[in-house]
Amino acid sequence: MQLERVFENNQKWIQEKLDTDTKYFDKLGSGQNPELLFIGCSDSRVTAEELMGLGPGEAFVHRNIANMVISIDLNVMSVITYAVEYLKVQHVVICGHYGCGGVKAALQSADLGILNPWLRNIRDVYRIHKIELDDISNEENRYERLVELNVKEQCVNLIKTSSVQKAYRDRGLKVHGWVFDVHTGKLIDLKIDFEKYLHDIMEIYHLD
Numbered sequence: 001m002q003l004e005r006v007f008e009n010n011q012k013w014i015q016e017k018l019d020t021d022t023k024y025f026d027k028l029g030s031g032q033n034p035e036l037l038f039i040g041c042s043d044s045r046v047t048a049e050e051l052m053g054l055g056p057g058e059a060f061v062h063r064n065i066a067n068m069v070i071s072i073d074l075n076v077m078s079v080i081t082y083a084v085e086y087l088k089v090q091h092v093v094i095c096g097h098y099g100c101g102g103v104k105a106a107l108q109s110a111d112l113g114i115l116n117p118w119l120r121n122i123r124d125v126y127r128i129h130k131i132e133l134d135d136i137s138n139e140e141n142r143y144e145r146l147v148e149l150n151v152k153e154q155c156v157n158l159i160k161t162s163s164v165q166k167a168y169r170d171r172g173l174k175v176h177g178w179v180f181d182v183h184t185g186k187l188i189d190l191k192i193d194f195e196k197y198l199h200d201i202m203e204i205y206h207l208d
């Protein structure tokens with residue numbers, strides 16, 4: 001890749017924005033007020049704003065390998081706290097994707113060094129849902145189901161945080177689980193019953 005292209009593209013993009021609104025960057029520079037926190041995979045194909053058709057200022061974004069919400073990861077926890085408590089987003093989305101290399105790697109027997117503790121969280125999702133997953137004979141279908149179940153479990157991990165519990169109680173924050181299908185470009189809403197999960201786990205995870 002010629003990196004000069006990136007800067008040329010940037011100049012074109014600036015001009016396009018100014019052509020439609022001469023005050024575009026004055027507005028952009030004045031602050032942000034996104035309504036959505038998007039937690040997706042770092043995979044280069046899962047391009048957050050582009051696949052949602054959103055522009056700058058509309059989504060607060062965090063991406064890591066396999067869109068994980070891990071309670072001792074200071075990075076994702078800081079993003080959630082800032083987005084929910086300070087930016088007061090209305091929606092938090094966990095977006096997985098079919099063909100996720102992180103999910104595939106977690107199902108293989110290989111020592112991947114520093115990736116081991118990260119991927120172990122996905123192996124834990126497999127363990128929790130082992131009966132359902134082992135019942136799926138087609139390997140590709142099993143991976144895809146694990147991608148979906150991983151999204152669900154990360155939504156549950158979100159609900160375990162005090163930020164999300166308080167924002168749900170005080171202002172009706174919503175949590176959503178989506179999957180991006182890299183083969184078709186389609187964004188699929190898993191229609192996770194957030195309130196049911198919340199109700200089910202609160203006995204153990206209630207924090208405030």
Ligand code: CO
Pocket residue numbers: 041042043065066067097099100101102103
């Ligand atoms: Co991925």
